[in-house]
Amino acid sequence: MASPPPRVSLATLPTRLERLDRTSALLGLDLWVKRDDLTGAALSGNKVRKLEYLCGEARSPAIDADTLITCGAVTSNHCRATAVAAATLGLSSHLLLRGSEPAVPDGNLLLGRLVGAETTFIDPVAWPERAERMEAIAVALRAQGRRPYVIPEGGSNAVGAWGYREAARELREQAERLGLDLAQVWHATGSGGTTAGLALGFAGTSVEVCGVAVCDDAAYFDAVIEGLVAPQDPRARWRIVDGYQGAGYGRTTPEDIAFYGYVAKREGLILDPVYTGKAFRALVLEAAAGRVPRDRSVVFLHTGGIYGLFSFAEAFASPS
Numbered sequence: 001m002a003s004p005p006p007r008v009s010l011a012t013l014p015t016r017l018e019r020l021d022r023t024s025a026l027l028g029l030d031l032w033v034k035r036d037d038l039t040g041a042a043l044s045g046n047k048v049r050k051l052e053y054l055c056g057e058a059r060s061p062a063i064d065a066d067t068l069i070t071c072g073a074v075t076s077n078h079c080r081a082t083a084v085a086a087a088t089l090g091l092s093s094h095l096l097l098r099g100s101e102p103a104v105p106d107g108n109l110l111l112g113r114l115v116g117a118e119t120t121f122i123d124p125v126a127w128p129e130r131a132e133r134m135e136a137i138a139v140a141l142r143a144q145g146r147r148p149y150v151i152p153e154g155g156s157n158a159v160g161a162w163g164y165r166e167a168a169r170e171l172r173e174q175a176e177r178l179g180l181d182l183a184q185v186w187h188a189t190g191s192g193g194t195t196a197g198l199a200l201g202f203a204g205t206s207v208e209v210c211g212v213a214v215c216d217d218a219a220y221f222d223a224v225i226e227g228l229v230a231p232q233d234p235r236a237r238w239r240i241v242d243g244y245q246g247a248g249y250g251r252t253t254p255e256d257i258a259f260y261g262y263v264a265k266r267e268g269l270i271l272d273p274v275y276t277g278k279a280f281r282a283l284v285l286e287a288a289a290g291r292v293p294r295d296r297s298v299v300f301l302h303t304g305g306i307y308g309l310f311s312f313a314e315a316f317a318s319p320s
Helices: 021-027 047-058 077-088 107-114 124-143 162-178 193-201 218-229 254-267 276-288 306-317
Strands: 017-019 030-035 067-073 092-098 118-122 148-150 182-189 208-213 239-241 297-302
Touching: 017 162, 021 030, 021 254, 021 276, 047 077, 047 148, 047 162, 047 193, 067 077, 067 124, 077 092, 077 107, 077 306, 092 107, 092 124, 107 118, 107 306, 118 124, 124 148, 162 182, 162 193, 162 297, 182 193, 182 276, 193 208, 193 218, 208 218, 208 276, 218 239, 254 276, 254 306, 276 297
Parallel strands: 030 297, 067 092, 067 148, 092 118, 182 208, 182 297, 208 239
Antiparallel strands: 017 030
């Protein structure tokens, strides 16, 4: 896709680029954080950048959708953002959610329900069929005269990747104004779209895009990202940082919780156990092991996830 697809305005941009002074001193780095957790309130996080382009295509005259369909975990940031974006644009939404319906919804599910999203729950065993299940929902809606638009998990396709292609341009401009020599951009990788967009946005530069796998593994994400970037720019490069999935997707440990609390107290930076917490911990541990450049600037892309914290309230309340 050589030129950007249609775009709607949903995010509060540009997001801030801030130096983490205390963590920089501790690790001996020049460490900055790109605050994409501040893209909005109900629309906070990285997904809204992708949704600007996905919703732009959905609202194009050729499609003229009236309903957005997407999928994710019960606690999905992407599903919440899609539901809020749909309501903002006067559209309906239908979420296919992996897991069981909770007795009392909280966090992202609560917000999705609040803005009117319809929900269908699917057993994790059937999750490999998610694309077929979403298409079945779309077929049923078309039979009712509706005009659905299906968004893949995480908004991770060639259209959604434009969100972080543009975010890379935004970050490059900010770094230039501040006189920073960027070496790496670290972030959480859960479906591959953010990594793909950054790889495209930094293609042909010396900046290394480092995506920390929070699920699956490097081989899986390399294949997904290659499929998104190769047709657009063969110069795109990235590195999947493996081995920090911890207890697994959406799972945490007392040690993890203690680390997130430490960062919150030290920097006022709120990390979530599913995505940003694992990615930031990977960056800290890799830096402590001497595997992060000390002579150039490093950026941590904070992709949000604050509402997902509420699903871990019990873990945070328990003594570590």
